[in-house]
Amino acid sequence: MQKEKTSFETDFSRFGILDGSVSADTALEEMLSDETIRVIHAYTPLNFTKRHLIKRSNITFDFHGNMVTAIGIEHANHNDPFSALFHITGERLSDIRSVSLSHPLQELYDIFEVDDSDQFELDSWWIVTCNALCGREEKEIDKMLQVTEIIDKTHVRFNYKMGWPFEAGRVLTYQKVKPIFDVSVNNMRFTGNQEGEETGVEPLAYEYAVNCNASNIHARFTYWPVILRRHNTGYVTERCSLHNPIEVVVGGTGYLTQQIHCLYGKVRDCEASNARHLNDFTGSAYCMVENCHGDGDFHGAFVTHGQFEHDLTYTGNSGLLSFANSGPTWGSSAKRITVIRHVGCWGLAFAKVSDLTLQDVVIQKTEKYEECGNLLLNADGLQVRGCTAERLVLTQRSNRSKRPVVIENSYFTEGVEITKTGEAAVKTKIRIINTIDKDGKEC
Template identity: 50%
Template sequence: MIQLSNLEELLACKPHPMDDGQLVYVEGYYEKGDGGCKLVRWMASSNNTDNGGTIHDPRTGGSGRWETVHRGVGDYRWFGIMDATVNADDAMDAMVNDGSIHLIEAHTDLNFVRRHTYDRSDIELNFGGHTVTTEGVELNTPANPFGAVIFFQGKVSGETQILTLSADLPEQTDTLEVLDSTLFAVDDWWKVRVKNNPAGSAQRELDYLLQITEIIDGSHVRVNYKLGWSLAAGREITFMKMNPVFRSHVRNMNFVGVPVPDNGSTSEKPSENWDQLGSNPIAYEFAVACNVADITATKVFWPVVERRYCTHYVTERCRLTNPEEVIWGGTGYLTQQLNVLYGHVRDCHTSNARHLNDFTCAGYCMVENCHGDGDEHGSFVTHGQYEHDLTFVGNSGLLSFANSGTTWGDSAKRITVTKHVGSRVVAHKRITDLTLEDVHAVYKEGLVDSGTIWANADGLQMRGCTADTMLTLSQSSSRSKRSNLADGCAFGMTKNGEMARLPGVANAGFGPVSSDFVMLNCHFHNVDGNLVGSIKRLRLTNTWFVGASPEASPIQICSDEVVIHGGGFENSGIELTGTNNQSITIDGGTSFRGANADKAYLRNRNAAGIMTWILGDCDSAALDADTAHFHIQGGSNKMRAIGSRFSGGKYAVAEGAFSRDSYMLMTACIEDRVDRSSLPAESHLIKHEAGNIIIA
């Protein structure tokens, strides 16, 4: 074997044509021992283009090239790139486009000035933790988050079918109707997209890259996905055959972007090419099983990891700190994922970013152990393009689901969040079957609406959750088959804040709760004039309401039916303010104690409807003589109190409150020094003395 010191010595060699296959060991690129060492072979018949690293033309004229001998692992130093002072674009192109290389390693910092698009599968780019910069990078095309330094993109094969469904497709089916199944084969990949709903240009319940797993008959195929939403007959579906990128991974990069002029915290672009100046490292489109790991980034413009039409992937141990822009839509994300399936994002972190994790039209994905600080713009978001079956575990940061507007559909289904802490939870659009377990909204000084949970009461279930300053329930959809429930939760209240939105009040995105709600073993504190403006039937079991002070106003409830079993009210009470007929049932040892601004524990304000009072096992202990156990206004009232206990205070009943079609029955009650002077005179419909123990 011939041994030479550097590349210049190699290029000066003029092998004889008979030396075909001659091996030469080059000890360095510029000089011996500089890291650019490699083994090369003389290929006498080769006419391959010199690329400066794996193919060398000795400039002798005619055929014959020195070609690097390797085991599939490429090295930028073969190309004379020893640091970021020499741009690495040509070297990366040469190695990625060389099918014999499956791993490209960086052993120094690198600089890139071009934006590269590859359709290569089965390759890994490992940057070894070194810094990647983009000083002098070319302009991006306008509004293009896929103009990354490294963009892996599958290709369209050219075959297309457009079908109008002849029958409904139910949720959870994995069988799709096609025009002609002979064009499909097992293991083919197709982009499958339903035509948008007329209410929004991006309202598509089905829009994914899917694999064919079975040919069922001449007009049906099975795919690797169970639909998250049903599709009605007559909907149009387009099938487009794709050649995806498979198993192309990027790892271990410290990316530093380039400065972009200050946008001045506005949604208006400051210059014509402003969004073309910045840089971001990685993007994928039409990609399968392409993973990203251990990327740290700063000064990026578009997302660090951009994905569209991807499936079966992992993004892990990535970090983004201080991106160049966070106001302009789509900028400053760690990862944006559009039309994705089976994605897993884990062990990631952001500081002062727009979003850590963004899902748009995503299904069956998970985010775990990810944390965002400086998260006023929302660490974890979905756009509402019919996302479904998403799971968030052990994360921290602001949550905002399905909150990007009707263009996308304002819809999501079966999102589960567990063991989460953040400044806000915004989930008031058309989110069905949202589950929050051990989720905590914590107040943050200076952040508007921090410490709040806003949620759509459509199969909403909360367990072990807390909100420092407010729980606000609304309803914009009625899709769920399961009940609304809060169990073991604690909520702070903001004075006069709405717990459930009031009907008829204009508030974009909010509607009154028309379904029922159960609150079990919950605790509400700092209650002061709060309003349950809707909820058809409100059931409170072992739930406490504690006023902000003895001067706080009671909670106002408009629900048609209120059932209270156990728990109680301290320095608080209930004002029944509904405009329809209302009923309240109190039993199970419910307690009333302390004081409030109304000087009454129970009070009705609507004299137009029928008010039904059912009091059973409850204990009402008035703080002073002016506090009323119940204050019944005029109108039509029907009251039954059996087995209740009242001590101190008084009963307050307005004149005419028990007129025609009204009745009052109080019996088996214990009254201890209660002023009962305002009770109406007894009659065949009014009975409140017999059977009671009355202690004067």
Template identity: 50%
Template sequence: MSWTRAGNEASSNKTDWQEEEERLEPGSCQPLAIVQVPTIAELLRLPSGSRKDGAVVRVGGYRKDGDGGGKWVRYDAGSGRPDNGGTVHNPHAGEEPGRWETIHEGVADFRWFGLFGADADADDALEALMGDPAIYRIEAHSDLNFSRRHIFARSRIELDFLGHTVTTEGIELNEPDNPFGAVICFRGTATGETQTVILRDGLAELTDVLETADSAAFAVGDWWIVQAAPHPEGAAQRELDYLLQVTETIDERHVRFNYKLGWPLEAGRRIVYRKINPVVQSRVRNMRFVGVPVAPLTPSLTKPFPTWDQLGSSPVAYEFAVECDVSDIRAVGAFWPVIMRRYCTSFVTERCELINPVQRDWGGTGYLTQQIHVLYGHVRDCNTSNARHLNDFTCAAYCMVENCHGDGDDYGPFVTHGQFEHDLTYTGNSGLLSFANSGTTWGDSAKRITVRKHVASRIVAHKKISDLTLEDCYAYRKEGLGDSGTIWANADGLQMRGCTAESSVTLSQSSARSGRTNLIDGCSFDATHGGELARASRPDGGAIGFLPVSGDVTIANSSFTNVGKLIVGSIGRLTLLHTRFTGVSGGEGVLQVACHQLVVRGGGFADCGFALIGAWTGGEPGSAQVTEAGQSGQSVTIDGGAEFSGTNGAMAFMSSIGETNSVTWSLGSMTSSAAAPGMAHFAIEGGKHRYQAVGSRFKGGAFDTRPDAFAASSYMLHTACVEEGVDRSRLPAESGTVRHREGNLLLP
């Protein structure tokens, strides 16, 4: 046996302890000698005389001196703690008192347990270290394997795997349909204390003072899950469902929390409070994770065998947690989300990655991070490849996602479920976006989502999303992905600035909550033939979630290219400011317009034009509708130097089609130049029309009106215009209500 007293060689047959006892005087306060041994095995073979209460030994390594498992230990003669092989060692053959216990300052090491690789499971060591309240940091200095799924209620601890790989070979079965069955799950505990209140008065949006049944139960600093009763339309349609902290007692029935409501709650709604002791500041860092293989789903997307969804593995999950950050987890082959969160507040997820999960078609699988009922989260510098979702928010508020990137993105790296998410910001990311698009169960609703400097194959935001802001977003075409290069947006306070869609932009309206105007400014769109700039109602109800736009829309300083046939199937008032439409050479080149009012100021149409097809009325375009002017049908106003040029397949820049369509025309400062003799500056047929053109310029081409276009209750005033070589042969005969020759400058 080889062991020495620190600093001295063994020089006699007496033990170190005997020499030390002889040297010290009785009652001396001098410290006991420190013994050094090379391994844990040598520690356990120390003679009984060495096991004095408080004795300290330096262990050089776990299996051999210097292998990294070295530590200081102290003998506690009264300890009966179980031997765990790392922080507690029992030198006795039985369970008599006396243990060697590891001395530390709060930083622990898996090598203390003889773990130098993934050849032995690290589960017992993890449980032992997490169970020591004096430990605040656990380090892994080698790869590790875990075969169990762990749940901890531990706060203020950090697990740093220092870039080493975690595997899960032989891991136990998960519970069915359980994304929280991670290797490491931190979960706060419910106290069992609850309170329910029926709101006497409604709660205003952005208030932070909530009504309770008795505020005496709410102490400042306490945490509560605050949950509103669902709407009858969906089992999860709750505007309020978060983990909140009490910050002030206002009166006997009112408490201030650390959250401003994103949605109003009306009187009579029920709110349930559940008190929680959350996990606080428990963090996981620097892990490379490798999941276990899972058989593919059957072609019908059913489980191939009953326990199929219980086999896969994932690294980290949190529930009822505060300030619990995760960083630098790089995962391959995971099943459930790499980082799963529910009822979490104030957290950061950064520099994490998921590549090629083993499953992404089964609901909830293949995510980098899923976050349900979360507040004040920040996800940054993360990426995925061939995954389902990079970032999923369900009932999230005041969160930010930045500099995150997903490739192989057909499944949508960035999504929200539509459970009344609000005040979310996305900056500098890339990957398909889909907001509030998971069905009525959750509510199809979101509010105040802002996306800046984003590149995506698609941007899908056509459900009940109010006050959506898109800035510098680029939707590109991707071969093999249907509807790629498109932006679908709900026209309810929509603001788009500097955006590009290589295929098309489509507006619909599923909600009317916003007081903000719908504005598209400085954007560029390619126009897919047969696409819809604004959705129209259809006999079959149209595509789910695509409803006609009843509000007004302004498009400014923008361009639409490759216009073949583009449908504007609804919109109350469409205002085009300095916006240009360019048709496909030799194509149809027409906007089919069903909005009630069309206003064109500046900009114009090259090799294309518009056809008024009847105002949208909630049914098919073409039926009568009362306008603000008290007249039926549509109105069009063109001025501000707008320009029409070239030709198109419809052979008209401006036209009204349909025997019953009635239009009020107001043409002012505009120029129309036809590139073909038969090209009509305006073509007016049927209905009752009120036409006024003052100060316009027309060159080449022709005017085309049908004899019945200006019957009773109609009029035509065409004056102070300049015409160069225009064919006027198809204008109606002048009468008391039709005047189109006098006052004009007619040039050959």
């Protein structure tokens, strides 16, 4: 016996939208304004002509595999990646506080100094940032964190182990935020417009969001990232895809998913064709990418921006790797990235990437770039095991790690090249064990 639908769910047809010939914008806004509705279904194709700002929690969208379009949509503002069809967002509040650290904040520690802990309620959420170093955005922390314990008058515990050490005197700034919770978007096929940035559109942006998931979103002809996240915590993006975005050269365009200042996310079972990036982490930490695959990926399928990302894991993926290579404005830094069972045409981590681990990685030369087939890596706590490439090139631009550099049980057709002169010269000792070249010679 079919279960009768309750008042907690509804669909577009109940508001007179039977196909894509009539815009679905008004119907959507009416459903969103009813707080008793928790599930919105779409059983037919839909067309939207407005970009919707959604500020409510606890709602699920299920498009049941139908096509969503944006023919005739209002123009986007210039250089606004959050001009998505659905921009689902919490909000920053006016409460801003700062403290100059009276003592160091050690790495992987979760107790933070504050000016007055009476102002930090248990379970409240804050955007935590620090004063920049040399680069304009060279900040070791910019995260949305939750207070989990009041320690004493000037210390609180957050739900995050700080990835980088701070010396006394560094300034931490706290801005209170009201996140959005538990908004999921599922089972959408999406076709964007092809005229350029003004009418370019992508389906989904999440900002100041907790436990907000996206699944089975399959897009083509988009401009900005299909699923854009900033200050998100605890989410899953799965079984999503992007084919042939309309722009891949302009920075920020043509991604399947970009995650800016995010925590505890998982991206899995996704794929992209001819995109700029399948997955980008910018200033994010404690995230995982699993069973994701890019083709036509010569701009880099899997990248980090270099804004002090840390503790990221990639397992069972395919596509070009490029870590922390966006330049000194953001710090050119990352730490503790692990890549396991990966195949691709190029691997780049020659910036200040510390404690990189590669295991069972195969880098195979293709026709796009002359440098394809190479691994270019920073020799700072680097460990490479069971890997294959045309050539391994080692440079060194940082000296943070306490662990040894080890190259073990690997095969490099043209051997290992160690840079010995210039500003990127390798200064650390390297243990090369059971690693051979095409002639069977140990490197």
